[in-house]
Amino acid sequence: MTAATRATATSLGVVAVAGAAAFAYGTFVERRQYTLRTATVPVLPAGAADIRVLHISDLHMAPWQTDKQEWIRGLARLNPHLIVDTGDNLGHRDGIPGVQAAFDVFRGVPGVYVNGSNDYFGPSFKNPLRYFMGPSKHTGTAERLDTERLEAYFDSLGWKNLNNRAATTDVNGTIIDFFGVDDPHRHYDKLERIPGALDELREEDDRGPRLTIGVAHAPYQYVLNSFVTHGAEIIFAGHTHGGQVCVPGYGAIVTNCDIPRKQVKGLSLWRHGFHSAYLNVSAGLGTSIYAPFRFACRPEATLLTLTARA
Template identity: 25%
Template sequence: MLLNYYCVAVAVAVGAASGIFSVRWLRAGLRSGRVVGRAAGVGLVGTAVLSVGALLITGADGFTLIHVAYVVGTVGVPLAGGIVRLWARPRPRAITAACVIAVAAVPVGVYATYVEPFWLRVDAVGLAVDDVDERIRIGVLADLQTTAVGDYERDATERLLGFAPDIVLVPGDLYQFDAELLDERAPQFTQLIRRIVDDVPLVYLVSGNTDTVAGLRRITARTGARVLDNEIDTFELKGVSVSIGGTTLFGDDAAARRMAKRLAGNGQAGVRILLGHKPDAIELVQATPVDLLVAGHTHGGQVSLPILGPPLTLSSVPRHVAAGGLHELDGTPIYVSTGVGRERGNAPQLRFGVRPSIGIIDLVSAAGDLG
């Protein structure tokens, strides 16, 4: 909370300074280009200097700098444009246009903060798989990444269950809070998992960046859901043998590789699915592809720009893969969920160009019709 207040204070200070100096420069007769350049310089220098305070509050955290930059962009820049628009008279048309563009950041910020993060969509895809005769439906509930279970998380769960999946996969980051809060907050997450298991007995989880194997096992104890810690579970479903291997993000790398090798080379007919938090788990099956890799982690970039796509995905897979959806990489179909939640902690609470999603993956006969 303190960081939020500080970021707003930085944005107001930087925006006011840039706006006031711009008015003075315009009255002194400087050209439009020089005024805009100087205003941008004041904004950048002021933001850089005052970001030191934000880092002192939170420690060295790249998300803190992103947070400061976002608030400056959606509060400070419009404030500067508003000041110039109100008090710089007369002003060139180019400056008026720049002011309009600056103020337009306000609705963008409102949308990215209060609308898109909660505008959940359904990402439904089909995948032809050998040995499948009757459709197998997989529900993906990735990256809830929440501090507490609220109406939004419960609604996302109910929406997923409404599609009657046969299997539900949770590829990590179920929660995001300090470990000492686990005992207090685990029951609400247990209730959520139990609700899923009531409808879909086959529920599998792996740990991610913000949760742990121990924490997930505490949450899922006696629910029937299973946390896979570099382990494989095999079962029969609709006449097909299904093997699901789960890789632990910060676990034993050698154990993860052995598990993936067993999963890919089990020598049995059926469906082989690798569940990992990061799509980078594709490295485990480069030499021995499986039928499907399911991952989350990237949030689709959480911000995606037109044409350019997501500037940041925190993954080594190609950006178009990390952006979300079903792709093929190294011979393995890979599904990357854009996730239900968003980055917490010191990060700005936003989504832009990447709506949150639940995933529905239909595995169908390779001889059938995906439509």
């Protein structure tokens, strides 16, 4: 073996070892490093009391994930005024008891929710390399999940269903108009229903001033643009997993939708036309059971403190 051949073999060996180590870290360590991200957003009417919003997304819950369930229960110590759940709560046919174990502690706290595709269909194996070719496609063999049971549970908590709907509630003294859509990734969204739903809300309740919040699972640009057009001042979304696998110093490699990479997670400003809204995209707390790893992208929930505008 020549010196050049030995050097090449050594380099390949180092790369293989590094890759295996990164895979092991992402599988056994980082995907369980649940993290709370915090931010402050000045969107409330002048003089309004602060509102603590707990944004939770993409649990992909399987029944054996008791560490995730316990961590979520621990978030009750934050005393949120409002829960926003942006979907993909299920990750297994038997995931609902795990969701209940995680969320029962929040019973009575005002909340809103929308569904993601994984709240309708069970996970299936997908070639990870296909994500580089665009948003993931749907298979015709996915198992149908008990979405009605999941929604009935959220309703029992007192949370409002925003799947192609609107709702109004008073949160810590501020009137909030919510509107949302069913999962855009599955093309279940009905954006054309939003104007009428909002008009009906405001005809029945003309109290003011108020805040308008838009909620969707997948932050496709056409959805975000429509939300801004319809007056959303802050938008909540999930779906992206923050890229799930990121490169330190570069960020997400893919987004699984058409949102720009720089807005794949966290708080940013979404502009459309002459208007804009704050956008919070959660990197989520879970992964598919067929792709159980994260790298440079810890699982997260977000506590947003909404404050009065200057």
